Structure formats: C-alpha cells, structure tokens
Amino acid sequence: MPLRAAKRARSVIVRLLQIRKLLDWLARQRLYVVHYVLRFYVANHIVAGLPGYRIRHAYYRHICRIPLGPGSSIHMNAFITGINIAIGAHSTIGRRTYLDGRAGLAIGDCVSISPDVQIITAQHDMDDPDFADVLAPVVIEDYVWIGTRAMILPGVRIGRGAVVAAGAVVTRDVPPLAVVAGVPARRIRERKPGMRYQCDWFEPFD
Structure with a gap:
C-alpha cells in the first residue's frame, strides 16, 4: 500500500508539473486571459475537490502563485477568483469559502x-x-475568527483579534477585539486579549 500510494502521489506531481509548463507557455505567448482563466478554472473545478491538502496546496502555491504561509490550510471546495491574495501563517480557510482577490485580499x-x-x-x-x-x-x-456563512464586503478591514459571528454581513471596518453580529454587523461585545493559539488544522482527506 505505501508503494502504491507513493506511485499515485508521483503521478499527481507529474501532472501538476505538466499543467504548470502549459500555463507558463501560455503566459510566454501573451495569452494572458487564457492563462488566467485556465489556471483558476482548474483550481476551482478540479483541484479544489481533491482530497488530500498537499496536492491542493502545491497547486495554489506553485500554479496560482498564492502566498500561503507555513501551517496554513485551504480546505476542500474553496472558490478563488483573482491573483491578489496573500495568506499568512497558521491560518485555516474552511470548506466552500469564497476568496475574491480581484481588488486584493490579505x-x-x-x-x-x-x-x-x-x-x-x-x-x-x-x-x-x-x-x-x-x-x-x-x-x-x-487572530480574527469569522463564523460560518458570514459575508465580508469590499473595502472592509477587520482588526486584530476581532470575531465575526455566523451569518453576519460586514459592511464597514471592525475594530480590534470587537465581536460583531447581525445584518449589517454591529458590535455586541469585546474579546479578551492575549491570544496565542495557532490554527494548524489539517485533515488527512480534507
């Protein structure tokens, strides 16, 4: 089994390298639109659904060229648009999250x-x-925590340690350590400072 798994992993790596060569060739031919669309079409419709984070992360880092810090994870079926995305260290992006990098997302x-x-x-x-x-x-x-099905709208800055409750719609900046909830999101309390955790959450098949 370990040998068979290793062969499958090598096969996937070879395919990823072939895809990257194709994308680089398209870029050299100045087919930027085709290059961009193909890169993220493959990411969102093929790679995002693959079990096993190592394959997805390799594609996001080396093909999509998204800076993904050490210890960070993007779980299955995330949908990504735009190349202007940067993700720091020890952060986790949940399943089916939509990351819009058209105007820049940090x-x-x-x-x-x-x-x-x-x-x-x-x-x-x-x-x-x-x-x-x-x-x-x-x-x-x-140290921001964003609850499930929340929506962050353009131009928003969420301060260090803030919490966005599940289902909230954030239309304006959130101060550090503020807990916001509702539609539109409003401050409901403050979070205690002193966070020191890391979000190194890796599932074997997610």
Missing part, C-alpha cells in the same frame, strides 16, 4: 475562517447608468 496569521464564508472585493455601483465596477481591497488581521 489574510493575516492565525486566522480562522469557517466554512461557507464569502469575502468579496468587487461590486457594482447601482446608481451608475453603466453599472460600473467598484473594487476595494479587504484586510483581515491576525
């Missing part, structure tokens, strides 16, 4: 993002006759 160290969270950096101006795009980066500082 996630700090020791951040816990629960399943089904949506982090959005682009929207439309509903009063513009041309329905213009409005882009604004999102910053999530160290």
